[in-house]
Amino acid sequence: MLNKIQSKKEELIKNGKLKSSKPLPKVTVEEEPFSLPKGWIWARFGDATINRDGERIPLSKKEREIKEKIYDYYGASGIIDKVDSFLFETPLLLIGEDGANLISRSTPIAFIATGKYWVNNHAHVVDSYDLTVLKYLSLYINAINLEPYLTGSAQPKLNQAKLNMIVVALPPYSIMKELIDKVDSLNSLCDQWELEVRSQQKHIETLRNKVLNDALQGLLVPQNNEEESANVLLKKIKAKKEQLIKAKVIKKSKSLPPIEENEIPHKLPSGWIWVRIGDIAQINPRNAIDDDLEVGFVPMTLIEDGYSGKHTSETRKWSEIKKGFTHFQENDIAIAKITPCFENKKSAIMKDLANGYGAGTTELHIVRPFHDYVLVDYLMCLFKSNTFIEKGVQTYTGTAGQQRISKDFIENYVIGLPPIEEQHRIVEKVNTVWETINEIENNIVKAK
Template structure:
């Protein structure tokens, strides 16, 4: 149940006398009503309020639920000093400063706080009569056209303000100037009354109809207990709603975030269990260095300047035992692209396939280009990884054939039988980091120095194979999940209002995952269970 539904359940329990326990020592509501009637008679006698027409008795069919023994049913008009609508034709008095002129846009749906982000001011001439529509602390404003029943409670020390003709003002007698009635008028019970009593094409609501609303009147002391409990529970609902908004935001991008979370777990060594019998990464690095040295000796690789040692401040997270931090330039041959001469590139020429940038990148493997060059400059060999290093930065692909690369690309050739896939997944996880390290004014680019110095979490070779297999499996399931998310979920038609019990009862709270996962295969469900099993231990 969402926070909005929970609030309605709380209000329904409150107006039915089921939210707080009754106290037999409380003054019964019928005696409270008698005191209210005496106060109103006194105000009428002193000509402070006008005498209202008598209201009809409440019929049995107007009482939709039972109320506690010390409560009583009354009409709203019996509890008020004044119910009136606002002033007409005051647009001519609008001014950038002056008294506040409250309109429907200042009222709230689902709460009774005034919305004061957009306030209209008026400057009234001295001879205009405005006292009837001048608000006081404790007045409750109520929209009577368009969207019926939006509310606004006037707080203490609000200052001089008036209302317009689309808004009604309900002024309760002194005893009843509290938040019980604003809460009552927010309830689903009151909303049903509004819906059944609207008139005209514009959905207007007459002032005399407001006075006819049957009200379940609690003892005054119980009203205060109800207000305190509703305030407390609504504060918790606000917290719940804030978490719902976070969850909704996450859910809206879930199929986007999940692959990123999988990649993050993969490169941090959290996706597959380590094998203590695997050769440690330190030994793998030694073999890579030996292979690179031999290639330099044979003239197949240029000798490069040593890269700086890794300081503790650079290390972003701890790695599992058997892994080690190194730099990309240490474990790969980094090839920064260089475009061949323009007249050597054509779809008609014989030669090697040419790629200037990421135009033909796919989700994983580079698509075939019709452009070829007979004067190649920089060659990325088959089973290398390509990184887009300029305009835009960060996209990654694997190549399955030798190609010539232009200035928009960088190639990584691996050693010691390292498959390119783990490097590919690592670089995908680093897209945002490369963008942040890029420089330039006309367009941004990443330099070869930045690429070579990039830290790389090197796992044992055997564990790399396990990680690649698991990521491939989970990415396939992410694709299934993405398809499942596009299938609409048919909303339930049952009533979501909780029937609050009269006595307190502890109930087990169940957390229910949202969304329809019925479209996922059994293999998909098992894989996700395995993935998150660690969180349940």
């Protein structure tokens, strides 16, 4: 096979289609990573291939914008655009020449391009004896560690000289075909498996949302008519508000509109009452904190864990972060307001903060319920529910790519408020069911 590749090279050189190059060094015993089966040989990548990098032509984004979108335009990690002409029309092996993907491998480094297509100067273009050899080499390059052949640290690069020096284990041609067929078969099984896993994950997500919806409708735990009704609870919240306003702890806010009949999605159990979130919580409150106090600083990205949420934080002096940041304190709820974080249910209860106070980026809304009467864990049932997320998405404001959930949406959102004792029972039940759901989820293979 190597002799046939060499003959093909010599023919291309004779016809002026390929430049002559000096022979590559033989593979030494020290370079051989393992012993090979009978009939296999170690060879340099450059000996088994014909490099066609000289036929590549890069086109700038501005140049591509004015071209009709017909043929695939390839870069280091695959198709990145379409153009109105093509450079190649036979299947060839493309290998990423530069970029972080050479180390991270978030997408395949080597891939077969088919049809009529254009390639820029960020992907090596490789030919060989036939498509079978190219497919095998693609599998091989994607399977090995390429770091010994890379140059540069900030911007890794696999130049042509280093590519040609890669040590390759070459089997007989018939074995190549068998290996490719076997990998194709296994990949097909993996694809089927991944579809099944995604289906299971979808069912689990549906189950989670069903639990949250049942919790918010009073269907998860029994009611007790002897408990103090939410109506009395709301009166206590209003009295607490007035007390805090009088003491100048909080500012007086505008009255929220009465709840209209068309805003009520379902019937409430006995003892419950419809309220707006702004009736039972402060939205984006400010804190008065000593400048020298060490407090928690929470980045925008919140780490979810169950419906209650978890977050990561670091410690900074309040004087360093008090201006231009979102303020919060222990047991406040933070909700990401920028898309796509909001759609991914990025919300969490702020816990274990240094000295009980913290700050985060401005892309967070803060909800501070009146804790004696409203449990933060009960409100989290709402903020993690698909119903809340879907309604929020419909209210996005701002330009594309910079859309946000407004404070008004959260403040005016209508929620059923149960008696405080029932809130405790609901939270306890949700936690118990969540543990079971998590156990089920952990027993399936997660699709990436």
